[in-house]
Amino acid sequence: MADEQLTRRTRLSVAKLLVVCVCMFGFAYALVPLYDVICEALGINGRTNSVAIVDVPEDMVKDEDRTVLVQFVTRAAKDMPWDFEPMERSVRVHPGEIKAVNFRVRNRTGEDMVGQAIPSLVPGQAASHFKKTQCFCFDQQPLMANGEEVMPMIFYLDPAIPRSVNTITLSYTLYDITERTSVGGVAARQTR
Amino acid sequence: MADHHEHHAPTGWRRWLLSTNHKDIGSLYLWFSFAMFLVGGLLAMVIRAELMYPGMQVVDPDFFNQMTTTHGLIMVFGAVMPAFVGLANWMIPLMIGAPDMALPRMNNWSFWILPAAFSILIGSVLMSAFGPGNPPAPNFGWTFYAPLSTTYGPASTDFFILSVHLMGISSIMGAINVIVTVMNMRAPGMTMMKMPLFVWTWLITAFLLIAVMPVLAGAVTMMLTDRHFGTSFFDAAGGGDPVLFQHIFWFFGHPEVYIMILPAFGVVSAIIPTFARKPLFGYASMVYATASIALLSFVVWAHHMFTVGMPLAGMLFFMYMTMLISVPTGVKVFNWVATMWRGSLTFELPMKWALAFVILFTIGGLSGLMLSITPADFQYHDSYFVVAHFHYVLVSGAIFSMFAAVYYWLPKWSGVMYDKFWGEVHFWSSLISVNLLFFPMHFVGLAGMPRRYADYALQFADYNWWISIGAFWFGISQLFLLWVLIKACFLKKGEKATDEVWEGAEGLEWTVPSPAPFHTFDTPPVVK
Numbered sequence: 280m281a282d283e284q285l286t287r288r289t290r291l292s293v294a295k296l297l298v299v300c301v302c303m304f305g306f307a308y309a310l311v312p313l314y315d316v317i318c319e320a321l322g323i324n325g326r327t328n329s330v331a332i333v334d335v336p337e338d339m340v341k342d343e344d345r346t347v348l349v350q351f352v353t354r355a356a357k358d359m360p361w362d363f364e365p366m367e368r369s370v371r372v373h374p375g376e377i378k379a380v381n382f383r384v385r386n387r388t389g390e391d392m393v394g395q396a397i398p399s400l401v402p403g404q405a406a407s408h409f410k411k412t413q414c415f416c417f418d419q420q421p422l423m424a425n426g427e428e429v430m431p432m433i434f435y436l437d438p439a440i441p442r443s444v445n446t447i448t449l450s451y452t453l454y455d456i457t458e459r460t461s462v463g464g465v466a467a468r469q470t471r
Numbered sequence: 472m473a474d475h476h477e478h479h480a481p482t483g484w485r486r487w488l489l490s491t492n493h494k495d496i497g498s499l500y501l502w503f504s505f506a507m508f509l510v511g512g513l514l515a516m517v518i519r520a521e522l523m524y525p526g527m528q529v530v531d532p533d534f535f536n537q538m539t540t541t542h543g544l545i546m547v548f549g550a551v552m553p554a555f556v557g558l559a560n561w562m563i564p565l566m567i568g569a570p571d572m573a574l575p576r577m578n579n580w581s582f583w584i585l586p587a588a589f590s591i592l593i594g595s596v597l598m599s600a601f602g603p604g605n606p607p608a609p610n611f612g613w614t615f616y617a618p619l620s621t622t623y624g625p626a627s628t629d630f631f632i633l634s635v636h637l638m639g640i641s642s643i644m645g646a647i648n649v650i651v652t653v654m655n656m657r658a659p660g661m662t663m664m665k666m667p668l669f670v671w672t673w674l675i676t677a678f679l680l681i682a683v684m685p686v687l688a689g690a691v692t693m694m695l696t697d698r699h700f701g702t703s704f705f706d707a708a709g710g711g712d713p714v715l716f717q718h719i720f721w722f723f724g725h726p727e728v729y730i731m732i733l734p735a736f737g738v739v740s741a742i743i744p745t746f747a748r749k750p751l752f753g754y755a756s757m758v759y760a761t762a763s764i765a766l767l768s769f770v771v772w773a774h775h776m777f778t779v780g781m782p783l784a785g786m787l788f789f790m791y792m793t794m795l796i797s798v799p800t801g802v803k804v805f806n807w808v809a810t811m812w813r814g815s816l817t818f819e820l821p822m823k824w825a826l827a828f829v830i831l832f833t834i835g836g837l838s839g840l841m842l843s844i845t846p847a848d849f850q851y852h853d854s855y856f857v858v859a860h861f862h863y864v865l866v867s868g869a870i871f872s873m874f875a876a877v878y879y880w881l882p883k884w885s886g887v888m889y890d891k892f893w894g895e896v897h898f899w900s901s902l903i904s905v906n907l908l909f910f911p912m913h914f915v916g917l918a919g920m921p922r923r924y925a926d927y928a929l930q931f932a933d934y935n936w937w938i939s940i941g942a943f944w945f946g947i948s949q950l951f952l953l954w955v956l957i958k959a960c961f962l963k964k965g966e967k968a969t970d971e972v973w974e975g976a977e978g979l980e981w982t983v984p985s986p987a988p989f990h991t992f993d994t995p996p997v998v999k
Contacts (some may be wrong), residue, residue, distance in 0.1 A: 289573050292651045300643055300685045307689025307719055311704060314715050323782050324714060356708065397707045403780065454708030459701060 325399040325406050327449075331417060332410045335435070341375040342438050349436075352450035353382065359455045360387045361394060361422070366429070374408075375438040382415065382430045384453070386422040393460045394420040396451045405447050408440035416451065419460065488583070491575035493560045494987060498884070499582050500557025501877075505956070507549030507589065508870070512946050514542040514596075521925055523939035525932050534599070535925035536610035541596050543613025544631075547731070548638045549589050551865065554873050555734040556581075556645045559673045562880065563649060565980035565987065566667045568658025568996045573651040581644035588637035595627040612923060614724070617705035617716035621697045628698065632691045639684045646680035649673055658979070660998035664758070667978055668751065671758050672737030675765045679726045679733075682769075687723040690716065714779055721772035729768045731865060733761055735832075735872035736803055739825045741978070742879050743807050746822035747814030748975035753806040760799035760806075767796050777848045786845045793843035797836065804833055819973070820894045824875030827902055828868060835863025838913065853923070856916025862909045874901075874952070882968035885959040886986030893958075897951035904948055907941030 318324045349372060351365035362385040372378045386392055396416040400406045411417075415430035422428060436447075481489055490496055517538045521529045530538070560578065564571055572578050592609075599608040606626040611619035620628055653674045657666070666674075693716075696702040703709025705716045736757075744751045751757065773781060773789045781789075807829050816822075838860040842848050851857060874897075881889050911934045916922075920931045927935065958964050968985040979998070983991045 288655050289651055292654055293574070293647055296647045296650060296681055299681050303682055303685035304689050307686040307693075307722075310719055310722070311693075311715065314712070314718060318712075321782065323785075324712070324780070395708060397710070403782065452707060456708055459703075459709065 321407070323403050323406065325401055325403055327398050327400050327406055327409050328411055329417065331414070332412050335377070335410075335412060339375050339435075339438065341373045343373055345442070346371045346373055347436055347440070347444060348446045349378075350446065350448045351380065351382075352448060354450065354452045356452055356454045359394070359453055361385060361392070361453060361455075362387060363396075363451070363453045372436060374436040374440050377412070377433065377435045379431055379433045382432065382451070383427070384420065384422065384430060385427040386425060389424045390457075391421065391423050392455060392457045394422065394453050395456045396420065396453045398449060398451055400447060400449050402444060402447070405436075405440060405444045408437040408444075409447065409449070410435055410437055419456065489579070491571075491579050492989060493564050493572045493575070493578065494884075494989065496572075496575075496578050496582050497557045497559075497561030500553050500560060500585075503582070503585060504550050504552075504554035504557060505953075507545050507553070509949065509953075510593065511542050511545035511550055512949065514538045514545065515942060516946055518542065519939040519942035522927070522935050524936070525927055525929050527926060530925070532925040533607055533610060536612075536923065537596060537599060537608040539923055540609045540612055540615075541592065544592060544609070545589070546865070547613065547727070548635075549585075551731045551869050551873075552642060553585060555673075555676070555731070555869075556642075558669075558734065558738070558873070558876055558880075559645070559649055561884065562980060563652060563670055563673060564656070565983065565991060566670050566978055567653065567656065567661050568979050568992050568998065569652060569656035570990065570992050570995075572648050573656055574648045577644050578648055581641045581648070584637050584641040584644075588634045588641065591630050591637070592634040595630045599627070614720060615694070616720070617694065617697070617713045621694055621705050624694075624698065629695070632695050635691045636688060639688045642680050643684050646677035646684075649677040650681070653677075658992070658995040658998050664755065665998060667737075668740035668754065668757055668761075669734070669737030672733040672740075672761050675761050676730050676733045679730050679765055679768065683723040683726040683730075686719065687727075690719045690723065693719075714776075717776050717779060718773070721775045722769075724775065725772040726765070726768040728861075728864075729764055731869050732832075733764065735828065735869045736761065738872045738876045738879075739807060739828055740803075742821045742825040742875055743810050743829075745879075745973050745976045746817050746819060746825075747811045748816075749810055749814040750977075751806070752809035752812075753802070756802055757806055760802040763799040764796060767792060767799070771796065774843055774848070777845050778852045790843055790845045794840065797840050800836055804829065804836075815975075819878075820889070820891070820898060821875050821879035823898050824871050824878060827898075828871045828875060831863055831867035831871065831905070835860055835865075835868055838863065851916065853921055854916040855912045855920045855922055858922050859909050859912035859916055862912070866909065867905050871901075871905075874898075877952075877956075879973075880980070881956075881959055882972045883980060883983075883985050883987055885963065886968055887959050887963055887965035888968050889955050890958050890965060893951050893955050897948060897955060900948040900951065901945060904941050904944035908938055908945050909941070911938050911941075 318326045319329070348369055350369040351367070353363045353365055355361050355363045362383070364383055366381040366383055370378060370380060384394065398416050400409055411432060411434045413431060413433040415432060420428070420430065487495065487499060490499070517530060518535065521527075521535055560572060563569075595608040598605045608627050609615070609620075609625070609631045611624060615631070653666070653670060693702070693704040697704055697706055703711040705711050705713050707713070740751055740757060771789055771793045773785060774793045777786060777789075838856065842851055842857065842860060878889055878894060915931045915934045918931065920927050970984050971981050972985060979996060982996065
């Protein structure tokens with residue numbers, strides 16, 4: 280009968296459209312890793328490398344002709360009762376020169392806590408040329424009650440950095456992740 | 472097939488609550504959207520009352536923010552979208568010669584979810600307004616950017632999330648119903664390229680809904696888990712990024728604006744040929760233009776985010792893609808003009824609304840083109856210029872096309888002609904006030920007045936007074952429409968409408984009696 284055929288066709292169409300809906304719901308979630316991958320691959324959005332660079336090119340030469348001013352900005356997030364500051368506000372480096380800087384943190388509370396620093400860098404086009412061989416931001420930072428620590432960061436600028444870049448500002452925001460880590464929950468993706 | 476049991480339909484409240492009839496459900500949608508239009512309008516009146524004079528006088532800034540947020544949400548999800556779904560329910564089966572929608576029970580469900588969804592949203596506004604000390608209603612703007620809606624969102628944000636989920640489910644079911652109906656239930660001989668343009672634009676809109684409403688559902692689900700279940704999609708502390716929220720939101724948000732305007736194109740493409748007494752110029756190009764607009768809408772989302780920062784290549788890509796949309800849109804506008812060219816024009820009310828749509832929508836389209844230019848957008852972004860732009864396309868665009876549709880098909884729905892006098896008053900009053908309301912917003916926006924603030928610098932004072940006058944006037948004008956509708960639908964007063972209603976009208980809906988009987992096309996018509 281014509282009507283039964285219609286119902287079968289209707290069912291098939293509905294099933295197909297529901298599959299599309301489920302896929303698009305999944306797509307929204309797929310955008311999350313996709314966004315990270317794209318930002319990191321293109322070095323956009325101020326993303327710097329989130330794992331240490333281990334293969335520093337051996338033949339890298341220091342570009343003595345120019346220097347770049349690297350400024351450090353630190354900030355403790357809202358509700359984060361730690362002091363957090365760079366030991367040098369800025370350094371001047373030649374592209375290709377390996378440089379170490381230190382940051383100081385102090386836990387002002389009487390409780391053991393865990394912090395996580397998140398970097399962001401401007402100008403965006405310099406982000407992929409800013410290479411960190413060691414950084415406290417790669418790991419979580421546990422601090423005892425009233426504890427204090429000096430955290431190192433070692434970096435160099437890729438000599439291929441555009442000549443138009445004279446100043447780089449690297450900012451770190453320090454977040455309280457004590458609760459997250461204690462519930463065994465989500466370890467920061469930044470630390471992978 | 473010719474059983475009699477389906478002919479004694481339920482009466483009273485059961486007729487509406489249990490309805491599976493496309494015409495009844497269409498009417499429910501239309502009345503619901505009109506009610507939401509008035510509620511959303513009331514919230515806009517609060518906004519304009521506060522902004523009438525500089526300084527703070529009517530509400531506090533936090534309540535002001537709740538008004539802008541819920542005004543946007545109610546108008547987008549409660550007024551414009553359900554209005555077009557109602558129109559689709561009424562007209563698509565009549566236009567393609569089908570006896571009903573393909574999935575009548577789902578149709579009932581997708582409507583009755585909406586009152587629940589909006590009770591939740593409006594409930595949080597009422598609690599905030601009349602319960603001193605209660606947490607505020609959503610106050611982060613209708614775009615609900617993280618972290619405003621996650622870290623800093625009020626407790627009512629969870630009501631908002633549930634409400635958006637319900638609206639999304641309703642829209643998706645409505646869209647599935649439209650697609651299945653159009654694909655499977657056309658009368659013999661009604662090929663795809665013979666379908667009225669309104670059916671085409673709705674088919675494409677339905678595909679857009681299927682594609683992006685789940686993305687919106689994903690975004691609010693991520694918000695929910697960020698707020699309560701320890702994820703950090705949008706929280707930098709856990710390695711997430713608030714900018715990601717904007718990308719996901721606008722991946723939904725840009726197609727969403729075409730969801731609100733494509734059916735309007737269909738309405739106008741039905742009305743202009745009737746009153747020009749000429750077939751639509753360039754039918755096939757209209758279909759292709761609609762499809763291209765829909766496809767392009769997926770690759771322009773970041774033009775809402777130029778000032779957030781992105782690489783030069785990204786800015787250029789999104790700028791050029793956005794500009795490209797003006798090509799198919801231009802095709803449509805020129806086709807409407809060409810349809811009128813040398814036609815035997817008459818200016819009945821539907822035609823007046825349709826003409827106002829063409830002119831005012833084009834103004835909104837042109838200011839959109841200005842906004843697409845990246846460097847210029849840096850100045851216009853988040854200013855009243857943007858407010859002027861999207862109200863020209865949504866109020867004098869989408870909503871004017873709804874008015875056009877109501878006046879055009881009301882005689883078919885109710886069986887009587889609308890009250891011509893009060894209809895004319897409604898038209899002229901709305902036309903003048905809508906321009907008084909939105910045109911000066913271009914000027915204050917270019918001069919630097921930002922949107923979403925409860926106060927402004929003194930230099931914007933006089934313009935804002937006029938804008939508020941326009942707003943109150945436009946709001947009151949809608950009561951004329953309410954009267955026209957009550958008179959035609961409930962009092963049934965007015966000239967009896969003929970089956971054709973309009974002299975130059977073409978299409979299957981004009982072959983059934985006026986008012987359209989409860990069941991139509993039980994035996995499919997044959998389309999030559």
